[in-house]
Amino acid sequence: MQFDETTIRNVVQQVLAEVGRIPAAAANGQANAPSNGSVMASGAYGRHGVFNCVDQAVAAASEAFDQLSRRSIEDRKRIIDHIRRISIDQAVELGTMEMEETKIGRLEHKIEKLRTLGEKTPGVEFMKSDVFSGDHGLAVIERAPFGVIGAITPVTHSLPTITGNAVNMIAGGNTLVVNPHPSGRRVAAEGVRRFNEAIAADVGIDNLICVIAEPTLETANALFAHRGIALICVTGGPAVARAALNSGKRAVVAGPGNPPVVVDETADFDRAARAIIQGASYDNNLLCISEKEVFCVEAAFDALMSAMERHGAVRLTAPEIERLTATAITTVGEGEHQHEVAGKDFIGQDAEVLARAAGREVPVGTELLFGETHESNPFVRVEQMMPFVPFVRCRDIDEAITKAKYYEHGFRHTALIHTNNVHNMTKMGRALDTTLFVKNGPCMASLGLGGEGYISVSIATPTGEGVTTPLTFTRERRCSLIDDLHILGRD
Numbered sequence: 001m002q003f004d005e006t007t008i009r010n011v012v013q014q015v016l017a018e019v020g021r022i023p024a025a026a027a028n029g030q031a032n033a034p035s036n037g038s039v040m041a042s043g044a045y046g047r048h049g050v051f052n053c054v055d056q057a058v059a060a061a062s063e064a065f066d067q068l069s070r071r072s073i074e075d076r077k078r079i080i081d082h083i084r085r086i087s088i089d090q091a092v093e094l095g096t097m098e099m100e101e102t103k104i105g106r107l108e109h110k111i112e113k114l115r116t117l118g119e120k121t122p123g124v125e126f127m128k129s130d131v132f133s134g135d136h137g138l139a140v141i142e143r144a145p146f147g148v149i150g151a152i153t154p155v156t157h158s159l160p161t162i163t164g165n166a167v168n169m170i171a172g173g174n175t176l177v178v179n180p181h182p183s184g185r186r187v188a189a190e191g192v193r194r195f196n197e198a199i200a201a202d203v204g205i206d207n208l209i210c211v212i213a214e215p216t217l218e219t220a221n222a223l224f225a226h227r228g229i230a231l232i233c234v235t236g237g238p239a240v241a242r243a244a245l246n247s248g249k250r251a252v253v254a255g256p257g258n259p260p261v262v263v264d265e266t267a268d269f270d271r272a273a274r275a276i277i278q279g280a281s282y283d284n285n286l287l288c289i290s291e292k293e294v295f296c297v298e299a300a301f302d303a304l305m306s307a308m309e310r311h312g313a314v315r316l317t318a319p320e321i322e323r324l325t326a327t328a329i330t331t332v333g334e335g336e337h338q339h340e341v342a343g344k345d346f347i348g349q350d351a352e353v354l355a356r357a358a359g360r361e362v363p364v365g366t367e368l369l370f371g372e373t374h375e376s377n378p379f380v381r382v383e384q385m386m387p388f389v390p391f392v393r394c395r396d397i398d399e400a401i402t403k404a405k406y407y408e409h410g411f412r413h414t415a416l417i418h419t420n421n422v423h424n425m426t427k428m429g430r431a432l433d434t435t436l437f438v439k440n441g442p443c444m445a446s447l448g449l450g451g452e453g454y455i456s457v458s459i460a461t462p463t464g465e466g467v468t469t470p471l472t473f474t475r476e477r478r479c480s481l482i483d484d485l486h487i488l489g490r491d
């Protein structure tokens with residue numbers, strides 16, 4: 001999707017003006033303070049889903065759940081259609097707002113993610129019942145909601161995650177309370193307010209999606225522990241994934257990844273290079289599924305590096321990579337908890353910013369930097385979330401697969417291969433055992449963007465639900481009638 005500079009500048013101006021119109025209570029997270037207009041009123045709790053207090057948000061979402069439980073599936077669809085419509089029609093405005101607030105990623109992809117999640121997230125059409133009919137009668141298995149779901153969302157896609165979670169969860173008959181990442185809280189609150197306002201006006205239920213306006217670790221933990229929360233869905237990095245798994249509640253955990261790419265000598269190098277550039281540069285490498293490091297066999301290495309340059313990626317030299325690594329990867333924690341992480345100032349920044357840190361000027365609009373490194377370079381093991389990809393030379397396919405498995409860290413998240421050798425595909429698929437395994441395409445093709453299937457940006461890896469759907473957020477209920485209604489049976 002292309003936007004010219006004037007359009008983007010106009011939209012930014014418009015949105016800045018729009019942000020100025022967000023009532024102060026929402027912008028400051030004072031959900032219960034009297035406001036100048038439509039966001040919230042003073043009262044027992046906030047309106048249109050924006051709250052300060054976890055207890056009040058859960059109470060409101062519980063009340064909304066009771067109301068939703070009395071409505072038809074058709075009403076669920078109507079509700080979801082509002083979420084879809086706002087995500088699609090207001091994608092430019094909301095995507096720009098997200099970009100302005102989080103300051104990471106690329107505007108055109110923020111906009112595209114909102115549109116795509118609005119269009120392609122599975123809704124009520126994905127719901128199904130199963131029937132067993134036989135000599136002993138009839139058993140119907142239906143999918144029931146859990147109730148109020150606590151959702152934790154990342155800064156990398158603040159509102160798109162809420163769009164996807166809300167469509168999935170409401171399709172399953174649930175309501176939700178979201179604790180967004182603090183750095184994406186304003187766009188989260190504004191999106192949620194718009195969704196609820198439209199839904200309440202049409203369907204007459206408010207607070208189906210609630211959001212904590214001033215989220216903190218304490219509010220996240222309060223949500224984990226809350227008796228009114230039936231299920232947790234976490235989308236984020238290692239710390240929050242661990243916290244959810246230790247919470248004592250049932251949790252759907254969409255955790256971190258470090259997707260390796262393997263390339264062998266049978267690959268179509270131009271196709272592989274185009275795919276790696278497209279996937280690794282998308283939203284400046286913020287996606288958990290994005291290509292993070294490449295293991296290429298010796299026999300293909302130079303051809304692949306040339307193809308990368310031919311398709312517009314800029315190759316850094318060894319000293320430039322050394323300078324970039326020293327600046328962009330930092331160490332945090334003490335003693336045994338010490339570990340390397342991507343530097344905050346570089347996560348989701350443009351390739352030009354990274355290039356400057358490497359001591360290099362690159363053409364405006366450069367999408368991706370890359371270069372040859374040893375496997376010991378931290379960019380190989382750290383989930384960098386920035387548009388520089390290290391390429392490691394491997395003796396053969398077995399070494400490439402072994403290293404890919406090692407540096408995927410056992411997350412079992414996403415892995416990719418470029419090859420025309422079916423045996424190598426199979427070998428890697430078996431060895432890495434990841435939730436997503438992409439062959440001969442960019443990472444996003446595995447979420448229906450250029451490949452088959454549907455999308456969600458909550459890909460539950462350690463807990464095993466995979467790309468989440470409405471069914472992820474339902475309980476099975478079985479209704480058995482003994483001996484009757486098997487109408488094919490004998491009298």
Ligand code: NAD
Binds near residue numbers: 257287
């Ligand atoms: P993050 O882990 O810093 O934050 C994610 C959310 O968890 C935020 O709302 C944050 O406030 C909260 N949080 C963090 N630590 C917590 C703790 N100890 N207790 C309770 N809440 C806590 O991650 P981020 O930078 O926002 O997002 C990027 C990370 O998310 C990457 O690791 C990426 O791989 C992962 N991610 C995974 C998926 C997936 O589908 N599997 C999707 C998107 C992002």
